[in-house]
Amino acid sequence: MRNIILFIRRxxxxxxxxxxxxLSIAILVKYNRTYEAAFANNANEIIGRIDKQYNKVHEYFTLKKTNEQLAQQNRELLNLLKSEYGGADTASFFKIDSLLRDTLGRVQRFHFLEARVVNNSVNEENNYITISRGAKQGVKKDMGVLGANGVVGRVILVSDNYSVIMSMLNRNSKISARLKNDTASNSSVDWDGRNPSYVTLHNVSKSAKVKKGDTAVTSNFSTTFPQGLMVGTVYDIATDPSSNFYVLRLKTAANFYNLQYVYLIENTQWTEQHALEAQIPKNER
Amino acid sequence: MSSLLKNIIRFVLFILVQAFVLNKVPALHHFVKPWLYFLFILWLPFSLPRLAVLTVAFIFGLSMDYFMGTPGLHAAPCVLIAYLRPFVLNLLLPQEKTEFSYAEPSIKSLGFTPYLVYVLLLTLIHNAYLIFIEWMQFGDFLYFIGKVGGTTVISVLLIFITEMLFPRKARYRTNAA
Structure with missing residues (x-):
């Protein structure tokens, strides 16, 4: 016994x-597996507050570019206004009431919320974005995130007033997408960790006619995003000799260097769809 | 200024500089990533007991992690270099002296070449371990070697620029003090 104590003391x-x-490896492994480690949530609030102060200063440097992006987006939205379309208006007046149903009785499936980015990284292997909008302001886990020009990522952590987004520039990120003119393939976008301006689109069938500059959009199989949101444009085309698919390098539509405002997308039927899909019996999967 | 107060200020400054200046610099290449924050551990005073160095390094690494959103990733390498620090210092400090005449490791207290070796060795270990943990998730050996090389060169460069920009007053400790 004495020897053991001596050994331990030595x-x-x-x-x-x-x-x-x-301890540190355990924290790392636990956090990476679940993204819900209890302490990450507590720290989120404190760090979020510091990030917000920093962001107040940093915002000025990218103000000009942000304004340009907002102006451009405004122009696009104005073009979509009903009143801009000509022709005889035979339908009754267009109105969105508080129930968020349109005149045909269709329920709005996706809701949009705007949020301010308080922290953002592009240089890491796994990049995350912090926004100053949390559970109290209606953010839920797994909401999609859209930038001014294109898809940005997905919400993974939510605290009372802040949320963390897994950016598209993350090794664990996978977003269901397709080429705009090729509805046949169900492909997905991920990031190889190299250049923050480029992501990779996998599983595009070789039968598809791909040209440089083609647009990739979110697919209709995605539950976090409405279909047809811009992801990027084809920059480089490579064929995978061992399979029947292309590997396409995309230039991201969203500019991750100067994200200031993002839009959160809530799918109102997300819970219902996932609950139904979870009910598929094991032997029929 | 007391040593404790000085080190508390350094603790905060190093984390803020790493989180809000160096991490915001657009990367030239995905191999080149400026890491400087662990210089705090290299600058801890000689007189601190080994156990205290380990604890301080762990807390320091974890605070860094909170800003990066990766709990544990920086804490592990910080603890490792804190553990190895006394062994490296033992090898490099002049052997004939029985007690340290300076408060903390610097060019003045160790001499230029031993200090360079001290910085280079611990930087290499820190970066290699940090990238090794990162690399476990996606194996690519060229990436590992390239990134360790690239980051170590940048880190050592930054450390010596810091040494030149902020010369520390390394006072000679006399018995009278």
């Missing part, structure tokens, strides 16, 4: 070192 520092190492 190598006490080594033991503490090993303990701390195991």
């Amino acid at each position: 190598f006490f520092v080594l033991f503490i070192f090993l303990l701390l190492q195991v």
Whole structure:
């Protein structure tokens, strides 16, 4: 017994070192697996507040570009206004009431919320974005996130007043997408961790006619995004000799360097769809 | 200024500079990533007990992690270099002296070449371990070697620029003090 105590006392520092190492690796593994480690949520609030202060300063540097993007987006939205379309208006007046149903009785499936970016990274292997809008302001986990020009990512952590978004520039990110003129393939977008301006589109069938500059949009199979949102444009076409698919490099539509405002997309039928799909019996999957 | 107060200010400054200046610099290449924050651990005073160095490094690494959104990723390498620090210092400090005449490791207290070796060795270990943990998720050996090389060169460069920009007053400790 005495020898054991002597042994422990002799190598006490080594033991503490090993303990701390195991502790940090354990935190890392737990966090990476679930994204819901309890302490990440607490820290989120404090760090979010510091990030917000920093962002107040940083915002000025990208103000001009942000304004241009907003103006451009405004122009696009104005073009979509009903009143801009000519022709005889035989339908009754267009109105969106508080129930969010249109005149044909269709329920709006996707709701949009705007949010301010308070922290954003592009240089990491796994990039995350923090926004100053949280559970109290209607953010839920797994909401899609849209930038001024294109898809940005997906909400993974929500605290009371802040949320963390897994950016499209993340090794774990996978977004269902397709080429605009090729409705046959169900492909997906991920990031190889190299250049923040380019992502990779996998599983595009070789039968599709692909040209440089083609547009990739979110697919109709995505539950987080409405279909047809801009993801990027084809920059480089490579064929995978071992399979029947193209590997396409896309230039991202969203500019991740100066994100200031993003739009959160809520799918009102998300819960229903996932609950139904979870009910598929095991032997019929 | 007392050593404790000085180190608390350094703790905050290093984290803020890393989180809000160096991490916001647009990357030249995905191999080149400026890491400087661990210089805080290299600058801790000699007189701190080994156990305290380990604990401080762990807390420091974890605070860094909160800003990066990756709990544990920076804490592990920080603890590792904090553990190895006394061994490296033992090798490099002049052997004939029985006690340290300076408060903390610097060019003045160690001499230029030993200090360079000290910085280079611990930077290499820190970056290699950090990238190794990152790399476990996606194996690409060329990426590992390239990134360790690239980041180490940038880190050492930054450390010596910091040394030149902010010369620390390394006072000679006398018995009278």
